[in-house]
Amino acid sequence: MSRVTQASMSPRPVSLAELTERHRGEIVGYLARLLGDHQEAEDACQEAFMRAHRAFGRLAPDANSRAWLYRIATNTGLNAARRRSHRAARRADVHPDALPADAGPSLERREELRAVRRAVEALPPRQRAALMLRQFQDLGYAEIAATLGGNEDAARANVYQALKKLRAALGRGVR
C-alpha cells in the first residue's frame, strides 16, 4: 500500500509556521474575495494567523487543518466586514475603472459585470463566503461545511442561493 498524502487535506503539519506558509497565498486570495479589498485582506490574514497561533494547541491531531485555517480566516474576514459596515463610509459603489481590463469594450457586458459585482456585495456574508470557497478556493461541500458550520446540504444551498441571486441581477433580458 502506497503512503500518499494530500497536500490539500494533509494531516496536521508539524508546525503552525509550516501550515500558514503553505496556505498563506490562498488565504489572502480568499479574504480579498470576501472583503473586495487587497489591503484589508492582508490585514485580516495577519489577524487570522494570530488567532490561529493562539488556537493551534486545540487543533485535533486528525482535524482537516486546511478547513480549520479557512474557518478562522472566514470568522476574521466576516468580523472585518462587519466592523467596516459600522464605519458608515462604505465604498461599495463600483466605478467603471475598477472593472478588469479584459472586460472588453461592450457596454452591455460592462453593465452585466457591474450588476454581478453589486449582487455579490449585497449577498449575506455566509453565502458570499460559501460561493468563494466553492468557486475559487477549491473546497468541496464537506470542507465548506467544516469551515462555515452546518452540514453539506446547507453548504450547497448557500452556494446555489448565491448563484440564483447573481443570476437574477442580470435580469430577464439575457441574450
Next chain:
Amino acid sequence: MTRHDDELIALLLGDRRRSPALGRWLGTLEGRRELRAYRRTLEALRQLYGDAGATPRRTVYYCAISTPIGRVFVAASEAGLVRVSFRQSEASFVAELRQRLAADVIRSPARTADIVHQLRAYFAGERRSFDVRLDLRHTTSFQRRVLMAAARVPAGQVVSYGEIARRIGDPRGSRAVGQALGHNPVPIVIPCHRVVAAGGRIGGYTGGLTIKRKLLRLEGAVAAAG
C-alpha cells in the same frame, strides 16, 4: 413547465449530471435563456474575482522518463505531485498543465527527482508502492475520496469499481467511481489500474487497456490481466 434552477446550477458546477427532466427544460426557450444567463453569471464571477486574490501564479515543474509503457511525464508543484501522464506528446502535456492548472510550467529534473527515482524503481520491479505527497487541489472532494481509496489497494491485488464505491460508502456506485478514476490526475502512483470490472473483467483505462494489463502483469496480478 417548472423551472429547474437547482439542477441547472448543479450541472454547471459539475455536482450532478443532466437528468431527463432538466434536458427537456433546456430544450425550451426559457431553459435555453436560463442556461445562457447562468453561464454569463459564472463567467462574470470569474472575471471579477478570479484573479482578485492575486494569488501568486503557481509554478509546476515537470520531467519525462522512458519506461516499458513508453514516455511517462510527471509534474509537481511546491505542494506535491500534480500529474502523471503517458501516451501524450510533451507539447500537449505542457499545454494542458498551463491551461488546467493556470501555472507557469518549467522543465526541471531536479525538482522531480524523487518521484522519477521512485517510478524507475517501480518499472524495474524493485518498488511496489510510492511514498509521495500529492497536490490534489484540482480534484473534487468526491474524486479525492475515490482516489485515496484506490491508493490503498496494494500491488498484486485488484478490486472492483463497486468495491471502491462500498469502501467510501457512496451510493452513487460503481459508475461514478469509474468516472472519477478515469480522471485520475496521477495514474500509476494512485493505482487506478488495480480497479477492475466485476467478475474479473478488466474494465476500462484512460491510458488504454494494453497498458493496464502491462501494469497488472508487472505487479503480478496476472489472473486479472489476462
